[in-house]
Amino acid sequence: MQKMKMIKRGAASVAIALLLLPMADTAHATIVKHYGVDWSKFQGNNGKWGYARDDFSISQIGGYYNGYFIDQSTYGTQVSNTIALNRRAHTYIYAQFSGRNQADQMLDYYLPKVQTPKGSIVMLDVESGNPDTDSVLYALKRVKDAGYTAVLYGYRSFLTSHLDLASIAKQYPLALAEYKDYKVTAEPDYNYFPSFDNVQLFQFTSTYVAGGLDGDVDFTGITENGYKGGNAQAPTTSTPATTTGKQLHQDTHNYTVKSGDTLSAIASRYGMTVNALVTLNGIKNANLIYPGQVLRVADSGQGSTVSQKATTTTTTSTYTIRYGDTLSGIASRYGTSISALASLNGISNPNWIYPGQLLKLSGGSSARTYTVRSGDTLSGIASRLGTSWTALKAKNGLANANLIYPGQTLYY
Known part of the structure; x- marks a missing residue:
């Protein structure tokens, strides 16, 4: 996994330049930039796209709320329809938990239900409750050991107030959210970037298009994981949802x-x-x-x-x-x-x-x-x-x- 340190707020022109130039401290030639969306049941069975350039989605498989489960019935069809449109599908779990026992309960339930291919992103959405660093690291390791790309998502202010985020970022990629305002926003404003180590995905708006939609940008090509050569029609492993998507x-x-x-x-x-x-x-x-x-x-x-x-x-x-x-x-x-x-x-x-x-x-x-x-x-x-x-x-x-x-x- 590539590691990048995003620059601090207040230097948007420098940030954009860094995003477009080769990374000086890695063997990778350039930073790949992909746009995509993330969905819950509110985007319906087929999901909702922002722009023709979007090439990935991250669908909610369900939520865990300190012992309670809420499945998302739209998950499987959102995944298959993403693949059918020749785009890459990934997964996230709304994860309100604390302690290893709850981490096990959550992942024992949801990991067998993941319909995106092995290697794809399985993201833990940690933005509420009272999480602790040990259980979050434990849960991310379980996701990784199951064969997926483990990612931690949340708002920087919440995560840093509850977790040792720097320690987590040394081991796992982050997806951070920060919105300038709630106007329709098609492009990231890097003056409002939540700068931190190893941020590989940035959710820059919840109003990607009129009516509301989460818009994301992938800086490192992490959303190509799980797909051979980044090809959405060639997942590294098959699931019922990816099989359906390819057939469609x-x-x-x-x-x-x-x-x-x-x-x-x-x-x-x-x-x-x-x-x-x-x-x-x-x-x-x-x-x-x-x-x-x-x-x-x-x-x-x-x-x-x-x-x-x-x-x-x-x-x-x-x-x-x-x-x-x-x-x-x-x-x-x-x-x-x-x-x-x-x-x-x-x-x-x-x-x-x-x-x-x-x-x-x-x-x-x-x-x-x-x-x-x-x-x-x-x-x-x-x-x-x-x-x-x-x-x-x-x-x-x-x-x-x-x-x-x-x-x-x-x-x-």
Whole structure:
């Protein structure tokens, strides 16, 4: 971690010059400057951005208040939507605690819930209560030992009146807050900088834009931690939220729901999580989809590669049923019929299958497939393949013969 000593108030021009010039006492070439925001539940499920230049967010996972927990329900979606926008997501805990026992209670609860990648910032927001130096250092070490970048946030006046902040700053980076006023402020005023050792993040306003928003500046590149080369689409480790974010970032196309489809089966087919599919399409109830409904799905899954010709593939001889599967969906996926699967597997009731059940498919026989191209029609494809559009429609379980899309795999 780089260490920098910010200059005292009253010399703004010197401060700005220092921020833009190489650091004389380190091997690093220049000081990196990133702008970003921090959020609680008041910024909603998707968060709120100030300017196009913003490239990181720090979302509140929850608060600890001397033994009481208050989770933030917006945390996971804020993280995933930050990643989806090709920006870097980090985490903070509102931390009102004293003593190692309370530090353990707080971190035992919140550390397993962190959804930003290992190496990312997990910041302790210490701005109330009666903290003590020993327990704060203990808590920061626990965050670091868990594999995250441990940062202490607060107001200089509060922290110095309760803690040996100089001792803490020798071991961990600081994020300090100081506001000149409550007017809309897009750029830091370094006359109002809370100068101290090892300040790597500066929250310079709570009115970054009209209506209120915390605005932050990163002086050292600390907000690149946890992301390979600072690339928001390449977190060093995956979490459900970062996975969802990367999936939301992918190119997508339309998929029309067919009879028998389930959201989990569609998600699996296109290499997505159900959460990503739900978020992408604004679905309020994952159990309520209907034939003919048009969903956006990722281009990376099955049937997504546009081909110039029909191909022949060999089907798998068996299939293990997963949660959310239906017999009609499996039949469609493998180019067969419900009745053929039911007969082959001795199934008397096609509506009664269960996760983990092993199905025989078509015994390893070849199934011919065609990948739809831009401009194709079902009748044109049928003519090219020597079949009829009605046969294609039935074979693929299409609810509407006019609704096919580039990248879709058809069986014939």
